[in-house]
Amino acid sequence: MTAKPPTADPVEPFFDMVGMAASGDPVMLRNLAATLGSFSVRILVAGLILAVTLWAAKRLGRLAESGVERLNRHHPTDRTLGAFVSGLVKYVVIAIGLIAVLQQLGVQATSVIAVLGAASLAVGLALQGTLSNVAAGVMLLLQRPYRVGDKVELNGRQGVVQGIDLFNTRLLDYDGLTLFLPNGKVFGDMIVNITRAGRRRIELTFGVDYEDDLDLALATLLELANADRRVLSEPKAWARVTALLDSSVSVTLRCWTGPEDWNNTKFDLVKAAKEGLEAKGLSFPYPHQVSMERGEARPSKPVARKAKAQPT
DSSP states (O other), X not given: OOOOOOOOOSSOOHHHHHHHHHTTOXXXXXXXXXXXXXXXXXXXXXXXXXXXXXXXXXXXXXXXXXXXXXXXTTOTTOOHHHHHHHHHHHHHHHHXXXXXXHHHTTOOHHHHHHHHXXXXXHHHHHTHHHHHHHHHHHHHHHHOSSOTTOEEEETTEEEEEEEEOSSEEEEEETTSOEEEEEHHHHHTSOXXXXXXTSOEXXXXXXXXXXXSOHXXXXXXXXXXXXXXXXXXXXXXXXXXXXXXXXXXXXXXXXXXXXXXXXXXXXXXXXXXXXXHHHHTXXXXXXXXXOOOOOOSSOOOOOXXXXXXXXXX
8 A cells, every 4th residue: 555645735835935936937926826815815714713712712701600600699799610610711712712723824733732731841840839729729619618708717717718719718817917828728728617507606614603503503594595686596505514623513505606796695695694693693613722831840750769778
């Protein structure tokens, strides 16, 4: 079987043809005109492909973003995932369109892809830490362990999530400081979402005297918790005797409230419990310490008697 001859490139060497046509060769002039016509058609088709690509990228990006927002309708303020998916769709469509444009202009796509692959490998080796943050950012955007507006604990710091991108998570802590946490460290550590469950437990322990009425103390704590409108009715408030200490009996109150009311409700219940228990005649014993002082007179040590010599 004879080998098939390679197909000639329809775009002939342009500058050689121009030089020969400039010498007045009528054949070269016709060839130059045909080549320019063919190349003009290629440029026109490539421009049309590029225009359609840009329009399709914009259109598909909007459709992807609107689709994600419909799926994420319960969190309308969090548009991070929709913007990420929209940008990803746009870049993929533009990349495919550029490859088609290069092929239309006679550039081999395989060589372009090989160059881009080598360049990507070099960039990836130089930016390993940054790319790890990008990979973690993609996983965070897909898995959604927290959203914008959630109260979370990341790397031991608590605050409200202000924004998420491919590199960092922006957190506003309770001191008013803006923290930029790398996504690689956030994704590789424990993530505590305080808002996700919609409730948070308060646990308060008080010490009352051994002589006090424990049932009265427990009933008072439950009454105070149920009287606070911020305390949830379900799960119900719970109060029990939890420990017998050296100078007091520990009574513990557990109740639930919303994450946004947790701090104020806890501190208000501490104040209300102190005042309510004291109003019922219950006391808070202080720790007792017993000190012993050595007296000046110490017991005398017994004096050993000398043995009398026995007559021989």
